Amino acid sequence: MDKPLIGITMSRDEKFAIGARDWIRHVYLSAIIDAGGVPVPLPNEPTTTMLLDVCHGLLLTGGGDLDPARYGEVNHGHSLGISVSRDETELGLLQRAMECGMPIFGICRGMQAIAVAKGGTLIQDVSHQMPNSLITHHQEAPRDALTHRVMTADDSLLKRLVSSSEFMVNSFHHQAIAMVPEGMKIAATSEDQVVEAIESGDGRFILGVQWHPEDLADSESEAKSLFAAFVAAARQYQLR
Numbered sequence: 299m300d301k302p303l304i305g306i307t308m309s310r311d312e313k314f315a316i317g318a319r320d321w322i323r324h325v326y327l328s329a330i331i332d333a334g335g336v337p338v339p340l341p342n343e344p345t346t347t348m349l350l351d352v353c354h355g356l357l358l359t360g361g362g363d364l365d366p367a368r369y370g371e372v373n374h375g376h377s378l379g380i381s382v383s384r385d386e387t388e389l390g391l392l393q394r395a396m397e398c399g400m401p402i403f404g405i406c407r408g409m410q411a412i413a414v415a416k417g418g419t420l421i422q423d424v425s426h427q428m429p430n431s432l433i434t435h436h437q438e439a440p441r442d443a444l445t446h447r448v449m450t451a452d453d454s455l456l457k458r459l460v461s462s463s464e465f466m467v468n469s470f471h472h473q474a475i476a477m478v479p480e481g482m483k484i485a486a487t488s489e490d491q492v493v494e495a496i497e498s499g500d501g502r503f504i505l506g507v508q509w510h511p512e513d514l515a516d517s518e519s520e521a522k523s524l525f526a527a528f529v530a531a532a533r534q535y536q537l538r
């Protein structure tokens with residue numbers, strides 16, 4: 299049986315010492331492989347949309363901030379690591395994947411990209427715009443350390459997938475979703491009401507999480523469940 303091909307977006311360093319580079323942390327690939335998919339890295343180029351057309355799922359990885367102009371705001375000075383190429387590539391891939399009904403899984407920046415692609419907005423810096431939050435969303439602890447709780451929404455796909463109403467996650471973000479776009483709903487929040495997950499309102503597999511399950515896929519059942527469900531949805535798309 300052919301395994302589903304999972305397109306995976308890549309980080310872009312615009313000013314690496316020997317020219318720009320596209321790169322990806324291997325844990326994203328191994329999480330997809332372990333779940334039964336074949337990872338297909340998607341370079342930050344306009345032609346990558348054609349590469350997506352042979353895939354059966356789209357995984358959007360973490361990384362630098364989106365240009366606030368993409369959601370109609372000026373940069374307060376806190377949006378960092380912006381790549382025009384990456385923003386254009388990912389928003390183009392998202393548009394294509396949504397047109398096709400392809401399963402989409404967004405992690406950290408990837409969740410924010412889903413929100414922006416559908417017309418949502420972002421908090422450009424949680425510590426400045428939510429000064430009363432007592433939660434450290436940009437943890438100093440190791441990648442696989444669990445540092446804050448998330449509560450899943452009733453009747454959400456996420457809650458069904460993880461079979462849990464609350465669990466602990468890692469957290470490496472300084473931005474968050476401000477306005478959830480039409481067609482998406484909140485699937486999890488942290489105790490300070492930061493949006494920690496969103497999902498499609500119409501039953502299609504479009505899921506975004508603000509934490510990093512790729513760093514937890516070996517240790518936490520919830521993280522493993524998310525990759526398993528995403529690759530299973532891609533398998534259904536492949537068989538459509």
Ligand SMILES: [Mn+2]
Pocket residue numbers: 435446468469470471488492494508509
């Ligand atoms: Mn968080």
